Structures are given as structure tokens and as C-alpha cells.
Amino acid sequence: MSRLIATRRLASNLFVPRLATRTFCTDAPTKLNEVPSGSQFNKESKEDEGFMNDVPQHDIAIVGGGMVGMALACSLASMPLTKHLSIAIIDSNPALSNRPVIKKDDPPDPRVSTVTPATISLFKDIGAWEYVEQHRHAYFDKMQVWDYTGFGYTRYNARDADKDVLGCVVENKVLHKSLLSSLQNKDFNNTIYSTRLSSISLPTRSSVSSAGASVSSPSSKNLANLAKLDLSDGTSLYAKLVVGADGSKSRVRELAGIKTTGWNYSQSAVICTVEHPMENFCAWQRFLPAGPIALLPIGDNFSNIVWTMSPKDASNHKIMNEDDFVVAVNHALDSGYGPRPESRVFGGDVISSFFRPDVTSSAHERFEPPPKVVKLASDRMAFPLSLMHANQYVSKRVVLIGDAAHTVHPLAGQGVNMGYGDVSSLSNVIADGIAVGSDIGEVTLLKKYESDRKAANIAMMAVLDGFQKAYSVDFGPVNILRAAAFNGANVFAPLKKNIISYASGEFKLPFLS
Amino acid sequence: MFSRSLYQLQKVSRSSRLYRHDSSISSKHAVLAAFQSLLHNRPYAATPQPTVSVSSLNQTELAKFAAIADSWWDVEGPFKPLHVMNPTRLAFLRSTLCRYFGKDPFSAKPFEGLKFVDVGCGGGILSEPLARMGASVTGIDAVEKNIKIAQLHADLDPAASSIEYRCTTAENLVEEQMEFDAVIASEVIEHVADPAEFCKSLSALTVSNGATVISTINRSMRAYATAIVAAEYILHWLPKGTHEWSSFLTPEELVLTLQRASISVEEMAGFAFDPLTGQWSLTDDIGVNFIAFGTKKKSIV
Numbered sequence: 174m175s176r177l178i179a180t181r182r183l184a185s186n187l188f189v190p191r192l193a194t195r196t197f198c199t200d201a202p203t204k205l206n207e208v209p210s211g212s213q214f215n216k217e218s219k220e221d222e223g224f225m226n227d228v229p230q231h232d233i234a235i236v237g238g239g240m241v242g243m244a245l246a247c248s249l250a251s252m253p254l255t256k257h258l259s260i261a262i263i264d265s266n267p268a269l270s271n272r273p274v275i276k277k278d279d280p281p282d283p284r285v286s287t288v289t290p291a292t293i294s295l296f297k298d299i300g301a302w303e304y305v306e307q308h309r310h311a312y313f314d315k316m317q318v319w320d321y322t323g324f325g326y327t328r329y330n331a332r333d334a335d336k337d338v339l340g341c342v343v344e345n346k347v348l349h350k351s352l353l354s355s356l357q358n359k360d361f362n363n364t365i366y367s368t369r370l371s372s373i374s375l376p377t378r379s380s381v382s383s384a385g386a387s388v389s390s391p392s393s394k395n396l397a398n399l400a401k402l403d404l405s406d407g408t409s410l411y412a413k414l415v416v417g418a419d420g421s422k423s424r425v426r427e428l429a430g431i432k433t434t435g436w437n438y439s440q441s442a443v444i445c446t447v448e449h450p451m452e453n454f455c456a457w458q459r460f461l462p463a464g465p466i467a468l469l470p471i472g473d474n475f476s477n478i479v480w481t482m483s484p485k486d487a488s489n490h491k492i493m494n495e496d497d498f499v500v501a502v503n504h505a506l507d508s509g510y511g512p513r514p515e516s517r518v519f520g521g522d523v524i525s526s527f528f529r530p531d532v533t534s535s536a537h538e539r540f541e542p543p544p545k546v547v548k549l550a551s552d553r554m555a556f557p558l559s560l561m562h563a564n565q566y567v568s569k570r571v572v573l574i575g576d577a578a579h580t581v582h583p584l585a586g587q588g589v590n591m592g593y594g595d596v597s598s599l600s601n602v603i604a605d606g607i608a609v610g611s612d613i614g615e616v617t618l619l620k621k622y623e624s625d626r627k628a629a630n631i632a633m634m635a636v637l638d639g640f641q642k643a644y645s646v647d648f649g650p651v652n653i654l655r656a657a658a659f660n661g662a663n664v665f666a667p668l669k670k671n672i673i674s675y676a677s678g679e680f681k682l683p684f685l686s
Numbered sequence: 687m688f689s690r691s692l693y694q695l696q697k698v699s700r701s702s703r704l705y706r707h708d709s710s711i712s713s714k715h716a717v718l719a720a721f722q723s724l725l726h727n728r729p730y731a732a733t734p735q736p737t738v739s740v741s742s743l744n745q746t747e748l749a750k751f752a753a754i755a756d757s758w759w760d761v762e763g764p765f766k767p768l769h770v771m772n773p774t775r776l777a778f779l780r781s782t783l784c785r786y787f788g789k790d791p792f793s794a795k796p797f798e799g800l801k802f803v804d805v806g807c808g809g810g811i812l813s814e815p816l817a818r819m820g821a822s823v824t825g826i827d828a829v830e831k832n833i834k835i836a837q838l839h840a841d842l843d844p845a846a847s848s849i850e851y852r853c854t855t856a857e858n859l860v861e862e863q864m865e866f867d868a869v870i871a872s873e874v875i876e877h878v879a880d881p882a883e884f885c886k887s888l889s890a891l892t893v894s895n896g897a898t899v900i901s902t903i904n905r906s907m908r909a910y911a912t913a914i915v916a917a918e919y920i921l922h923w924l925p926k927g928t929h930e931w932s933s934f935l936t937p938e939e940l941v942l943t944l945q946r947a948s949i950s951v952e953e954m955a956g957f958a959f960d961p962l963t964g965q966w967s968l969t970d971d972i973g974v975n976f977i978a979f980g981t982k983k984k985s986i987v
Contacts, residue, residue, distance in 0.1 A: 253792040398842040607794050609776035610815025612843065617761055617769065624963075 229364075231261040232613065233603075234402055234412035236370050237419030238264030240286075240345060241575030241592040243352035245416060247299040248600040250361035254607045255600065260363040261410055263402070268349075269365050275308055275350055281446045283551045284345045285477045287456075287469060287586035292593040293341060296351070300359075304351035305343055309472040312338045313456050317541060320460035321511035328540075339456070340586070342469045342477065368406040373415060373428045375400050375570055400570040400614070414614045415571045416599075421561060423577035429568045435561035435580070440464050441487035442558055442583055443480045446471070446551035447502065449544045457543040458584070459506060465584050466505045468543055475550055478502060479583055487555040495549045506543045516540045558582055562634065566623040570614035574599055579630050591630050598625045758809025758835050767923045768811055768873070774957050774966040775872060775901055775977055776815050782953055782979040783868060786897055795820030803866040803891060805856050806874030810836030814846040816870075824850045824866070826859065856887040868897040872977070875902045875940075876933050882943050889947035892982045898949050901977035905934035909974045912959075937972050949980040 233249070235242045246262060249255040262269070288296075296302040314331040316339055331339045356363065376398050399411040417425030426433070440463070447468075453476050457468040464481030471477050480502070482490070490498060507513070516539035561580045566573050575592030602622040603613055611618050757763045780796065783789070789796040798820035804813040807825030809832055817823045817840075827833050833853040840846040856871075869892045871884075878884045885900075892898050903913050910931050917923045935943070941951045955968045957975035 254794055257794050395842060395844050395847070605773075609773045609780060610818035611773065612814075612818075615761075618773075 228396075228401075228409050228411060229261070230259075230396075230399070230411040231364070232258040232412065233414045233416060234261045234263060234400070234410065235416045235418055236263045236402075236425050237417065237423075237575075237577070238262045238266060238269050238365065239418065239420065239575070240348050240352065240589060241596060242416070242418030243349060243356060244295070244299070244301075244593060244596045245418060245574060245600060246361075246363060247301055247352050247356050247359075248295070248596055249603065250356060250359045250363070251299045252600060252604050254604040256359075256361060258362070258607075260361070261366055261412065262363060263366045263368065263370055263404065265367055265369050267367065269353065270367055275347060280551060281309060281471055281473075281475045281477075282344045282346055283444045283446050283477060283554055285342055285469065285471055286345055286348065286589045287340045287342050288348075288593075289340050289587075289590045290336060290338065291597075292590050295593055295597050299352075299355060301351045301355040304354055305341075305347055308344075308347045308351075310341055310343045310347065311454075311470040311472040312341045313454055313470055314338050315455040316458070317455060317543075318458045318460070319514050319540070321462060342456075342471045344471065366404060366408070366410070368404045368408070370402060370419075370424050370428075371405045372403045373400055373425070373571075374403075375429070375568075413570065413612065414603075414619075417571065417573040417577040418575050419577055421559075421576045421580045423573065425571060426563060426573055426577050429571040429573075431568060431571075431573065432564045433561050434564060435559060437557060437559040438582060439483065440481050440558045440582075441484045441555050443478070443482065443487050443490050443553055443555045445478050445498075445549060445553040446475050447478055447499070447546040448548040448550045449474050449476060450547055451544065453544050455541075457506065459543075461505060461510055466502075467584070467586075468506060469586075476544075476546075478546075480505065481558065481582075481584065484557060491553045491555045498553070499546055499549055502546050506546070513542060514540050560634070562631070566627060567616060567619035569616050572599065572619050572622065578626075579634065581634050587633055591633055594629060595622075595626050598622050758811070758832070759839050764925055765809070765811070767917065770964070771957060771966045771975070772811055772815070774968055775812070778955055778968055778977050778979070779816070779870070779899060780819065782899070783897060786979075786981065787867070793820075797821035800867040802868045802870060803859070803864075805869065805871040805888065805891075806877075807836060807851070808832050810840055810846070810849065810851070812870065812872055813849050813851075814840060814843065817849045818843075818845045821868075822848070822850075824852065824864075826852050826854050826856070828853065828855050856884065856891060860887050860890045864891060865893045866891055866896065867893055868899065870899045872899070872901040873903075875900055875935060876929060878933075881935060881940075882946065885943045885947040885949070889944070889949050889982055892949070894982060896982050898944070898980045898982060899977065900940065900944070900980075901975070902940070903929065903934045903975055904973055905931065905936050905939075906973055909934060912974050937976055937978065940978055944978070944980050949982050951978045951980040953979040 235246055238246075242262065242264070246260055249258055249260065293302060296305065314337065316329040318329070329339065331337055396411055399413055400415050401409060401411050402415065403409050415425060417423045417429070419425055452474055453468070453470040456470065458465050461482075463483055463486065466478065466480040469477045469479070480490070490501065493501070504510070559580060560582065563573055563578045566578050574595040576588065578595065579591060581588050581591070599622045602618060602625070605621075606613050606615075606618040758765055760766075761769045780791070783800075784791045784796050787797075787800060796819060797816065800821050802816055802821040802823050804810075804816065804823060804825045807813045807827050810825055813823045813825040813836065825833075825836055827836070830853045833851045836849075836851050840849050840851070869888050871888055875881050875884060888898050888900070903909050914929055914931055918926045918928060937954060944951055954972055955977055956970060956972040957966050957977070958969040958971055959966050
């Protein structure tokens with residue numbers, strides 16, 4: 174493909190000779206003189222498809238290099254159909270430019286994620302799971318969910334669903350560094366722009382017709398159909414597709430004019446890391462009147478706490494002294510608010526026996542009190558909780574993934590897993606598009622991603638009733654059919670109240686209150 | 687599925703379709719009127735076609751072309767069914783041509799080094815993806831407006847701007863003794879006056895051991911119900927009069943016609959539309975839309 178500036182004579186001749194002649198348009202020679210001849214064929218590290226008027230062009234611009242944005246870059250790098258694409262990652266986080274180094278005896282970070290088996294297999298496919306296994310991580314195969322009334326409890330075991338593990342708890346920084354190092358180890362054409370996005374110009378209809386009417390040089394016609402990103406340090410770049418992976422306050426979503434639906438829960442979550450006298454292999458969740466407290470193992474003797482409560486209580490708990498906090502945590506997990514549930518030996522696990530006629534082995538398990546917390550091992554953080562869902566995931570040349578498209582309550586540990594589901598779906602859609610030579614920014618192609626993920630995400634958002642129900646979305650059709658009845662965001666608030674009584678063993682179905 | 691078509695051969699025999707009745711269709715919308723005239727301009731009505739004379743360009747023409755250009759490339763406009771079906775026929779092309787030419791199906795540009803011609807390219811809906819897949823594409827259409835539209839749109843993407851668009855006919859290219867590795871005529875043969883001559887031209891354009899791919903609509907009752915009644919009159923996907931049922935070809939007729947032109951059909955597939963998902967997919971059912979992949983070997987007849 175010739176990169177020289179050229180113009181095509183429109184088919185106005187009866188007898189076009191076999192080798193079509195290329196003529197230069199009248200102002201081309203002057204343009205050529207302005208641009209130094211070397212730069213057009215410059216293949217430096219910042220180079221990609223070609224410099225047109227000194228502005229770099231990329232195939233895909235990923236705005237936001239967090240866990241989900243980097244996962245998309247890694248996923249595209251690992252597929253044969255997409256690994257030739259030129260990617261720009263725009264994130265002002267300085268950690269992206271350094272080589273990742275995490276010392277193994279760093280204190281555990283309170284920001285952790287629970288990754289589902291589906292996400293683990295995505296990471297394995299893109300070659301980012303080995304790094305995780307070399308650092309602190311914790312598989313768990315048991316889960317116990319109960320509430321303060323003491324009426325019942327549920328024990329989930331991975332063996333109920335014929336799995337080895339229910340999930341793995343990993344610190345966010347480990348996941349991120351793993352993706353970063355995997356990307357750096359691949360031979361992939363990607364450029365990291367350490368800056369912020371300030372604006373995007375998207376092509377409009379008029380740009381197509383005006384390109385026909387004017388006699389401008391072909392290079393600007395090419396660019397008129399691409400998205401132009403202006404960055405806050407003054408540079409610009411062109412891209413065929415802009416991916417918004419920039420979190421719940423997504424600038425890309427705002428610039429694309431995509432509206433959202435959702436509300437704030439009148440709750441905040443306090444998170445921290447705590448220490449036990451012995452190792453913990455089970456995930457614990459106890460529903461309290463104000464919200465659930467979850468205890469997740471993260472390796473060694475440490476566990477992560479996610480405690481949902483009212484915003485006022487959250488700020489109190491954040492600032493109270495450490496010993497009082499440890500007492501409060503033990504009170505919340507075990508000793509306070511109500512009695513321990515009685516161990517039911519047979520058929521006691523009402524929830525699982527309702528959906529699985531054969532009694533599972535976990536129904537025979539006795540109630541176990543959670544391990545005692547002896548020490549606080551990190552800072553406490555608090556943040557408000559909300560539900561948000563973007564009305565559309567795609568628009569011309571723009572697509573949203575991860576928290577930019579949806580945020581959920583952390584009680585099921587699903588938020589980032591939904592984002593990884595988006596990554597997996599979008600990279601497959603892009604690969605399919607490239608296989609048939611489509612323009613990857615076309616809305617018709619991107620809509621396939623939206624229709625795939627929207628249904629799954631909305632179903633997931635509706636199913637907030639405990640960890641194993643969330644994991645059993647791997648048996649997608651059943652849960653999606655059930656959750657399909659919740660067609661709007663309206664049902665979520667009363668649903669949450671139903672979740673508490675539902676998890677405590679009473680016979681209420683979630684969608685009949 | 688191929689043998690089943692041959693079995694049905696005995697049941698089907700239709701008279702020749704050399705005559706056309708031009709139906710004049712009144713249309714209020716200016717774009718629609720332009721569209722009608724594009725379709726009813728029978729490009730291959732008289733064979734061999736003398737060279738097409740073209741009016742010279744002027745600014746008002748350019749503005750008009752620019753206004754109509756959107757309708758070929760307006761994915762919600764009158765060409766929407768073609769846009770929605772496009773990935774499906776490209777999947778068939780990719781699969782059969784990669785296998786035939788021994789190219790790597792996991793490469794992003796498997797057709798690099800191959801020369802294709804898209805006969806009846808229209809606005810270039812099929813030509814552009816083929817060019818992105820690495821082929822050197824020549825797109826021809828006998829309607830001048832279509833070529834202009836295709837050119838305007840192809841210039842927007844550097845990968846597509848290497849397509850050579852020409853306002854000419856297959857017969858002209860044969861006279862110029864041009865040959866291509868693959869000759870593709872998608873949704874064209876049902877608009878052609880003499881399919882037998884058309885197939886001979888396509889065959890002459892194909893190099894020896896090259897490929898010829900034709901897609902069209904079957905002349906079946908189901909096709910009448912879906913492609914004409916449903917698509918044109920009920921769902922209004924296509925303007926009324928887009929297709930003439932009598933000019934459709936059955937798979938058996940197409941195979942025999944191609945055979946007489948020294949092309950042996952190796953694979954056939956159908957396109958099925960799922961109304962629930964709004965997507966097309968490849969299927970064995972050649973009852974309505976179908977696509978045939980043939981190769982030019984030494985003369986078979």
C-alpha cells in the first residue's frame with residue numbers, strides 16, 4: 174500500500190488503462206515539502222500505522238489502564254487475529270510506565286477482588302495468571318452465608334457445582350501488575366500515553382458528505398472518519414475505536430453523551446485487612462441489619478473485610494481506634510447482633526435443596542463460627558456504594574467496558590468479574606470483525622458486544638443473593654431466565670431486602686415479596 | 687446438500703427469462719427515486735455491451751452524489767439488509783477462499799497477493815472488507831453513480847483506498863483480457879438479462895484454477911414469501927420492485943449454467959435469518975438465499 178500522498182481520478186473515463194494512473198493533486202507538492210521526508214516512514218516506538226500530518230494513528234485507543242483496560246490490551250495481544258493491531262493506552266498513572274515490582278512481604282493492600290473461575294480462565298488464556306500465582310493469592314472452595322437472626326445458614330462448597338474452587342481472592346495491585354508484565358512481555362504494538370483524556374471528536378454524518386464536496390487532500394479525508402482524541406498534555410491521536418475503561422466516573426462515557434440509570438445505595442463500605450491466629454480457607458458473609466459483613470481469605474493468615482453500613486457509621490468505624498475496631502469486627506462476625514444459627518444436619522440447607530432436589534454434601538455440614546480477628550493489618554478505607562448501568566454500551570467508534578458501563582454492590586464480589594466478562598466478549602467481537610474485514614468502529618459490529626453483555630450484566634445485577642448463586646451464572650441460562658423478569662432497575666431496592674430474608678432460610682422467592 | 691440439489695433437478699424446469707417487464711413504480715422520496723433508477727438500469731441488457739458513456743463531472747453532480755452516498759452506506763437505510771448480511775457472506779468467502787488458496791485463516795490479511803474482482807460492486811459494501819483482508823480488489827459496476835459513491839466512501843479508509851473502482855461491465859473486462867484469482871458476483875445475477883452469457887464472462891475473467899463465487903436468491907415459493915412479500919411489502923426492508931421473482935435462479939440452474947462455462951461448483955451454502963436475534967448465519971438450507979463457490983478447471987462440458 175503506497176503511503177505517498179495521492180489522489181484518485183474519479184471513474185470518469187470510458188477507457189481506463191490497465192494500470193490506473195495516479196496523479197498528484199495540485200497542492201500535494203507543497204504539503205510534501207512541509208513534512209520532512211523521513212518522518213513518514215519513521216518507525217520509532219511511538220509509531221504505528223503512519224503519521225499523517227504528524228498526528229499518530231492507532232487502531233484502538235483504550236482510555237484507562239486499570240485492571241479492565243489492561244486486560245483488554247492483553248487479550249487483544251494474545252489472539253492471532255488481533256495481535257497486529259496498534260493500541261494506545263491513555264492513563265496518567267505512573268505505575269504503568271515502570272516495570273512491575275511487588276515484594277512478596279509487602280503488607281496486604283485492602284483493595285482486593287474476588288475473581289471467579291471464568292475470570293481465572295481468561296487470565297490463563299492471556300498468560301497473566303502465572304504472575305498472580307507467584308504472589309499473594311488465595312483460592313477458596315467453601316463459603317458460609319448467614320444472618321443475624323440466627324434462623325439459618327447456607328454453606329456452599331465448590332463440590333456442589335462440581336468445581337474445584339469457588340474463586341480466588343487477589344489484591345488489585347497484583348492483578349494489575351500481572352497484566353502489565355504480561356503485556357510488556359508480548360511482542361505487541363502498544364503505546365502508553367501518560368496523560369489524561371480531555372476531549373474526543375467523533376465523526377459525524379456531515380463529515381462523510383463534506384469529504385465528497387471538498388477537494389481537500391486525501392489524508393484529511395481519511396482522518397475525518399476516525400475519532401480524534403485530544404489529551405491534556407496537548408498531544409492528539411486518531412483511533413478507529415475508543416474504548417472507555419476509565420471507571421465509574423467515565424470521561425469517555427460523558428463525552429460520548431451516554432446516559433446512565435441507577436441510584437446511590439444509602440450505604441458505604443469499610444474495607445481493611447485483618448489477621449487471624451491461623452489460616453482461613455473459607456469465605457464468610459453475615460448479613461446484618463444495616464448490611465452484610467464479608468470476610469475473605471487473601472493468603473497467609475490475612476483476610477479482607479468488606480463491611481457495608483450506613484455512611485455515618487462508616488466514617489465512625491474508619492476513625493475509631495484499632496482495638497475498638499477489632500472488637501467491633503468480632504462482634505459483627507460472631508458475637509453480636511443475634512444468636513448463632515443452629516446446625517442443621519439433614520435437609521437443613523433450604524436454599525440449595527429448593528433448587529437442587531438431591532441434597533448436596535454441604536447441606537450436611539455444621540455451622541462453623543468464623544475465625545477470630547486478632548489484629549488490624551492495614552488502613553481502613555470507606556467508600557459510598559451505588560448501582561449504575563449505562564443505557565448503551567456502544568456509540569459510533571466508542572465502546573464502554575467495566576465500571577464505566579456498570580457498577581454494582583460489592584456484596585457478591587462480582588463487579589470486576591463483570592468487567593472481565595466484557596473484556597472477553599469485546600475482544601472476541603473485535604476478532605470476528607477483523608476476520609471478515611469490518612471496520613472495527615462500526616456500530617453494527619459493536620452492537621454484538623452490547624447485546625451479548627447487556628443481558629448478562631443485567632441478569633447479574635439482579636442476582637445478588639450470595640456468592641454461589643453469582644458463580645452459578647456459569648450455568649447461565651437458568652439464572653438469566655429467572656432474572657430476566659427483573660427488567661428494570663426499579664426492583665433492585667426491594668430485592669435487596671428480600672435477599673436478607675431469602676438467605677436466612679425463609680421461603681421467600683426473591684421476586685415475590 | 688449438494689447432492690440433494692441435484693436430486694431436485696428433475697422436478698424443476700422453468701422457461702427462459704429473457705424478457706423483462708419494466709415496472710414503473712411511483713415513489714415520493716427523491717432518494718428512493720434515484721434508487722429505483724439505479725436498479726432498473728439493466729446493466730447487461732444488451733450483450734456484448736458497448737463502452738458506457740459517462741457525463742462529465744460538475745459541482746452539482748458531486749453534491750448530488752454526496753447526498754445519495756449516505757444511502758448506500760446508511761446502515762439503517764434502504765440497503766440495510768445487505769449490510770446486515772454482509773458479514774455472513776464474507777465469512778463464507780473467507781472460509782472457502784482461504785481453504786482453496788491455502789491461506790492461513792488466522793491471519794488478519796489472508797488474501798494478500800491475490801487479485802479479486804467484485805462484479806456489480808454497487809457502493810462497495812463487499813469490496814471494502816475484501817480489501818481490508820489484504821486482497822487487491824477491482825470493483826466494477828455499470829452504473830456510474832455507484833462507482834462514484836463507492837470511491838467517496840473508500841477514500842475514507844486507507845485500507846480501502848487501494849480498491850480500483852471502474853464503471854464498466856464484465857464483458858468489457860473480458861475484452862481487455864483481464865484475469866483475476868477470484869471473481870465474485872454477489873446479489874447480481876438476479877438482475878442480469880442473460881445469466882448464461884454473464885456466467886461465461888465471469889468464467890473468462892477467472893484465471894485457470896481460480897475461483898468464482900456467486901450469491902443470489904433461489905426461485906422458490908419460500909423465497910417469494912420471504913424475499914419479496916415479507917421483505918418488500920410487509921417489513922419494508924427493500925423498496926418494492928427490488929427483485930423480480932421470475933429472474934431468480936435455482937441452485938440447479940446456477941450449477942448447470944456455471945458448468946457450461948467451465949466452472950465446477952464445489953461448495954454451496956445458504957443464509958438464514960433469525961428474526962429473534964436479527965442476525966444472519968450460514969446454513970445448509972439453500973431454500974432462499976444461497977451462495978455458490980466454484981473453481982475453474984479445464985473445460986468440463
